[in-house]
Amino acid sequence: MKALSSIWRNTNVxxxxxxxxxxxxxxxxxxxxxxxAFLLIYxxxxxxxxxxxxxxxxxxxxxxxxxxxxxxxxxxxxxVNFLTIMMAVLTSVVTLSGEISSGTIQTLVxxxxxxxxxxxxxxxxFAGMLTLYLLLMAGGVIAxxxxxxxxxxxHFGLGMLFLWLNAILLLSVSFFGGAMxxxxxxxxxxxGLYGLAFIGGWIEQIGSLxxxxxxxxxxxxxxxIIPSEAxxxxxAFEMQSPLVRALGFSPFSSSSVPSSxxxxxxxIYILLALxxxxxxxxxxxx
Amino acid sequence: MSxxxxxxxxETQSLRKVFGEKVAVSxxxxxxxxxxxxxxxxxxxxxxxxxxxxxxxxxxxxxxxGHVLGAPLGDHRIRxxxxxxxxxFRFHEWLTATxxxxxxxxxxxxxxxxxxxxxxxxxxxxxxxxxxxKKLAAYSxxxxxxxxxxxxxxxxPELVLLDEPTSGLDPVGxxxxxxxxxxxxxxxxxxxxxxxxxxxxxxTCDRVAFIKHGEVLRTSRLKSxxxxxxxxxxxxxxxxxxxxxxxxxxxxxxRLDGDHISLTLSSELELPAVNRYLVDxxxxxxxxxxxxxxxEDLFIQIVGTDGGL
Numbered sequence: 189m190k191a192l193s194s195i196w197r198n199t200n201v202x203x204x205x206x207x208x209x210x211x212x213x214x215x216x217x218x219x220x221x222x223x224x225a226f227l228l229i230y231x232x233x234x235x236x237x238x239x240x241x242x243x244x245x246x247x248x249x250x251x252x253x254x255x256x257x258x259x260x261x262x263x264x265x266x267x268v269n270f271l272t273i274m275m276a277v278l279t280s281v282v283t284l285s286g287e288i289s290s291g292t293i294q295t296l297v298x299x300x301x302x303x304x305x306x307x308x309x310x311x312x313x314f315a316g317m318l319t320l321y322l323l324l325m326a327g328g329v330i331a332x333x334x335x336x337x338x339x340x341x342x343h344f345g346l347g348m349l350f351l352w353l354n355a356i357l358l359l360s361v362s363f364f365g366g367a368m369x370x371x372x373x374x375x376x377x378x379x380g381l382y383g384l385a386f387i388g389g390w391i392e393q394i395g396s397l398x399x400x401x402x403x404x405x406x407x408x409x410x411x412x413i414i415p416s417e418a419x420x421x422x423x424a425f426e427m428q429s430p431l432v433r434a435l436g437f438s439p440f441s442s443s444s445v446p447s448s449x450x451x452x453x454x455x456i457y458i459l460l461a462l463x464x465x466x467x468x469x470x471x472x473x474x
Numbered sequence: 475m476s477x478x479x480x481x482x483x484x485e486t487q488s489l490r491k492v493f494g495e496k497v498a499v500s501x502x503x504x505x506x507x508x509x510x511x512x513x514x515x516x517x518x519x520x521x522x523x524x525x526x527x528x529x530x531x532x533x534x535x536x537x538x539x540g541h542v543l544g545a546p547l548g549d550h551r552i553r554x555x556x557x558x559x560x561x562x563f564r565f566h567e568w569l570t571a572t573x574x575x576x577x578x579x580x581x582x583x584x585x586x587x588x589x590x591x592x593x594x595x596x597x598x599x600x601x602x603x604x605x606x607x608k609k610l611a612a613y614s615x616x617x618x619x620x621x622x623x624x625x626x627x628x629x630x631p632e633l634v635l636l637d638e639p640t641s642g643l644d645p646v647g648x649x650x651x652x653x654x655x656x657x658x659x660x661x662x663x664x665x666x667x668x669x670x671x672x673x674x675x676x677x678t679c680d681r682v683a684f685i686k687h688g689e690v691l692r693t694s695r696l697k698s699x700x701x702x703x704x705x706x707x708x709x710x711x712x713x714x715x716x717x718x719x720x721x722x723x724x725x726x727x728x729r730l731d732g733d734h735i736s737l738t739l740s741s742e743l744e745l746p747a748v749n750r751y752l753v754d755x756x757x758x759x760x761x762x763x764x765x766x767x768x769x770e771d772l773f774i775q776i777v778g779t780d781g782g783l
Contacts, residue, residue, distance in 0.1 A: 299581035
């Protein structure tokens with residue numbers, strides 16, 4: 189019990205420190221202001237398109253209208269997914285390697301804390317910030333669409349959960365790299381992996397459209413290397429309307445749906461990346 | 475978990491650390507007693523910092539064993555009773571001095587009332603009270619070293635490891651470090667001081683170890699060093715070969731050069747006897763100057779002039 193409360197205290201101190209650093213370095217403020225600007229532009233765009241649809245005498249029927257609204261919402265979510273991932277990587281890529289190379293880590297690790305508690309604390313701090321960011325951005329998009337048009341997408345809770353997992357996935361990979369590599373090498377690694385999953389996802393998408401099994405296989409393999417695009421596709425699948433699904437192919441929706449096994453794979457991937465980050469940092473000579 | 479009544483603060487046996495091809499510490503065997511102020515001397519690159527980091531568990535030894543305050547190396551819990559000032563100190567500069575000390579008190583898991591007492595106390599001790607609410611980014615190098623020192627003393631440690639604590643400091647700051655070490659000695663705190671500034675060590679330490687290529691060449695009480703062997707220069711007239719021969723009673727190493735005799739005595743206590751002998755034999759003594767071996771001479775003698783390259 190005493191050991192547990194000590195772990196709780198230490199991770200908590202580091203998590204709060206991580207939050208405070210982000211606040212002091214104006215990261216939180218910049219993210220909030222630009223997030224609000226994003227929502228403003230999205231809201232305005234959605235409002236005028238929706239108005240056009242509703243007032244035009246030759247406009248689409250209700251079903252088509254909701255289909256178009258769904259398409260617009262997924263486009264917003266696609267941007268939110270990308271921004272959240274950027275946020276996850278750009279803010280965390282420097283956190284371990286930077287403190288090691290600057291030397292600020294020295295007085296921290298000389299305290300009665302375990303190294304993995306420092307990794308865990310930082311991870312929790314960033315995960316907390318990303319959760320708030322995603323709630324603001326994805327929640328904002330969904331709320332705006334609802335307020336303007338009265339439309340809400342199916343399963344948006346599940347959809348947001350998968351977007352959240354995606355951010356956490358890249359956060360954990362960036363921690364893993366940060367425990368071993370320099371900041372730059374880590375950035376190159378994480379974005380390289382992300383790009384690989386991205387192009388793999390497109391190949392899979394097109395492959396499933398033209399019924400080419402090899403292309404689909406390439407996509408699946410790239411999802412095994414890092415399941416980030418798979419999580420987005422699963423999130424999009426949950427939130428897309430039947431009409432958009434019937435269209436089959438769009439940049440923001442999914443025709444080749446990742447299975448539940450892929451979701452579990454992503455969860456294990458996250459735990460493994462974080463666990464290896466803690467192990468690597470625990471062993472490292474500082 | 476640890477043995478607080480243990481009479482040694484630090485005990486290591488054949489500690490070795492190899493980074494790739496480079497041997498940083500080859501064979502470190504060392505004992506530091508409780509309440510001792512111990513100086514760890516050596517040229518740059520002798521392995522002093524690596525040694526301290528192994529004691530703290532920041533670096534895992536390649537081989538060898540050691541205990542600090544009764545706990546085996548690498549036990550994180552023992553660090554609650556240790557203070558550490560790293561050599562290349564860098565701190566989270568977006569914190570104010572007060573926030574910085576509170577953060578480290580939290581990491582020491584100090585109770586809130588103790589923290590609230592210790593933080594202003596230490597800011598006062600290192601002379602930073604007027605700058606308590608400034609961000610560390612606005613601090614000079616000397617001020618950062620002071621706040622680093624405060625951080626190392628927050629938990630009222632039983633053992634303080636200081637890695638080159640005066641390297642960035644002006645004379646006032648150095649004086650402060652000396653005074654702090656003096657106070658720590660009074661309180662019975664063990665101090666392990668890494669330094670290449672010999673005058674610092676000469677003033678503050680009880681015992682010193684000379685290290686080169688990661689190996690302890692010699693460990694010695696500083697008092698016995700200073701009170702030990704000394705060279706005496708004598709200026710005198712009316713000398714005869716018999717008288718010079720008679721001096722070999724005290725010294726194996728007597729040299730005569732005109733009016734100047736130089737000889738080595740094993741202790742300062744023999745000086746009056748030598749003087750009496752000369753006067754009794756009608757020698758006119760003009761000067762009798764004991765030349766104490768400074769720590770610097772000894773350092774060069776033991777470590778060599780190549781600086782451990």
